[in-house]
Amino acid sequence: MRSVSKHAVVVGAGVVGAAxxxxxxxxxxxxxxxDRGPVAGGATGAGEGSLRFSGRAPGPQAExxxxxxxxxxxxxxxxxxxxxxxxxxxxLVVAATAAERDEVAAQVAAQRQAGGEATELDAEALLARxxxxxxxxxxxxxxxxxxxxxxxxxxARLLAASGADVQYGTxxxxxxxxxxxxxxGVRTDRGALVTAGVVVNAAGVGAGELAATVGTRLPIEPxxxxxxxxxxxxxxxxxxxxxxxxxxxxxITGDDPGPVSAAVVVPTRAGTVLIGSRRxxxxxxxxxxxxxxxxLAAQAIALFPFLAGVRVLRAWRGYRPDTPDHRPxxxxxxxxxxxxxxxxxxxxxxTFAPATGALIAALVTGETPEVDPAPxxxxxxx
Amino acid sequence: xSFRAGRAPVRRQPTGFTITFDGxxxxxxxxxxxxAVLWAAGVRSWRTARDSxxxxxxxxxxxxxxxxxxxxxxEVNQRACLVPARPGMVVTTQVGVGR
Numbered sequence: 001m002r003s004v005s006k007h008a009v010v011v012g013a014g015v016v017g018a019a020x021x022x023x024x025x026x027x028x029x030x031x032x033x034x035d036r037g038p039v040a041g042g043a044t045g046a047g048e049g050s051l052r053f054s055g056r057a058p059g060p061q062a063e064x065x066x067x068x069x070x071x072x073x074x075x076x077x078x079x080x081x082x083x084x085x086x087x088x089x090x091x092l093v094v095a096a097t098a099a100e101r102d103e104v105a106a107q108v109a110a111q112r113q114a115g116g117e118a119t120e121l122d123a124e125a126l127l128a129r130x131x132x133x134x135x136x137x138x139x140x141x142x143x144x145x146x147x148x149x150x151x152x153x154x155x156a157r158l159l160a161a162s163g164a165d166v167q168y169g170t171x172x173x174x175x176x177x178x179x180x181x182x183x184x185g186v187r188t189d190r191g192a193l194v195t196a197g198v199v200v201n202a203a204g205v206g207a208g209e210l211a212a213t214v215g216t217r218l219p220i221e222p223x224x225x226x227x228x229x230x231x232x233x234x235x236x237x238x239x240x241x242x243x244x245x246x247x248x249x250x251x252i253t254g255d256d257p258g259p260v261s262a263a264v265v266v267p268t269r270a271g272t273v274l275i276g277s278r279r280x281x282x283x284x285x286x287x288x289x290x291x292x293x294x295x296l297a298a299q300a301i302a303l304f305p306f307l308a309g310v311r312v313l314r315a316w317r318g319y320r321p322d323t324p325d326h327r328p329x330x331x332x333x334x335x336x337x338x339x340x341x342x343x344x345x346x347x348x349x350x351t352f353a354p355a356t357g358a359l360i361a362a363l364v365t366g367e368t369p370e371v372d373p374a375p376x377x378x379x380x381x382x
Numbered sequence: 383x384s385f386r387a388g389r390a391p392v393r394r395q396p397t398g399f400t401i402t403f404d405g406x407x408x409x410x411x412x413x414x415x416x417x418a419v420l421w422a423a424g425v426r427s428w429r430t431a432r433d434s435x436x437x438x439x440x441x442x443x444x445x446x447x448x449x450x451x452x453x454x455x456x457e458v459n460q461r462a463c464l465v466p467a468r469p470g471m472v473v474t475t476q477v478g479v480g481r
Contacts, residue, residue: 231448231459232432232479233479233481234432234479235432235433235478235479271432271479311459313448
């Protein structure tokens, strides 16, 4: 292990920044976290809180997801699963047609190959697992290791457990370098220099802008997503009518399907049900919001007909920091020693956060990382 | 600038009516929200929290917090602060999610 007496600045108090702070702190660094907004104020807080091992591309993605799921279980044990509303309740992928069922079957095979658990379900078995699903579905699959948690609670608890000095409402204007070209700290939006030998860029959709201050181009593009929240349907005293996170097969098949918004239905610990979209490629024109919300609601009702009689309390949109190859950017800046990137997680920041934080901590301290960092190198697009 | 109303123009009181709350008849006036009728009758809570069972009533009063939910004419999760009282309305305490 190299020097552990260093000070690290993590830019971004989303779940990825929080996980970086947590593992850097455990590796012996003193950590400061800066964020221009509140905790989990970006994509983290805008998501539905699902942790997905399933549906990952075989190879590096599945490996990173697997490492991350294991670390989430560790974090749950360390911080208290209840305190972050971590529930390993499994997910269902639902096929509406025979063709979709074949694609789900392929996903089950891929999941097993990646060392994960997966079970194919016929229509009857699907209804036995999730009785309120529509009756005429073709089948699906059950992924028992998929989980969910409360994104904001998890981020806040990770930050608290890290012992980091967390400063909200403090934006970072630029990464500052010294005479050798190595990092010497960051300049805040109030003009102060925060000195640090290690800077981690976990700024989510703002990560590209921060990297540009040292001349690095990170191809991060914000992609819009929506979440609808229903009125509470369950609680600790009454069982919620939806038990699993439910994805439509249409939401997970295809690599780059163009404008798509396919529903995911996530029951929460609080009793509400979140209805989100896995992918949405419409631009940022707010005028498009209502048709997208209508479509999402209609897709959720197609899955669970009883939702037609349930009110939506509110809805919001968020922006996912996507990359061209849908892989996150984790590793050293191509030119500036001491600057590390942990960003570009798209809609999977929550799932990949712990493995990302552990990978950054291993790379920073010179330990052997648990996963091969090469597929995530931030310089791969140069 | 003063926000004191001074002497407001005298209006004729519109005709009152009643609604029922858990079987009790409560006096109401046109334009009053259900929450206003309940408060005027000294009722401060009309729902139990779904996890703790603790009493719940008016909190924000403007439709944002969803704390003041109750059941109106059999329909659950109505916001007492937003729904205008109407003659003959049947309002009941909501226990938990009410379903």
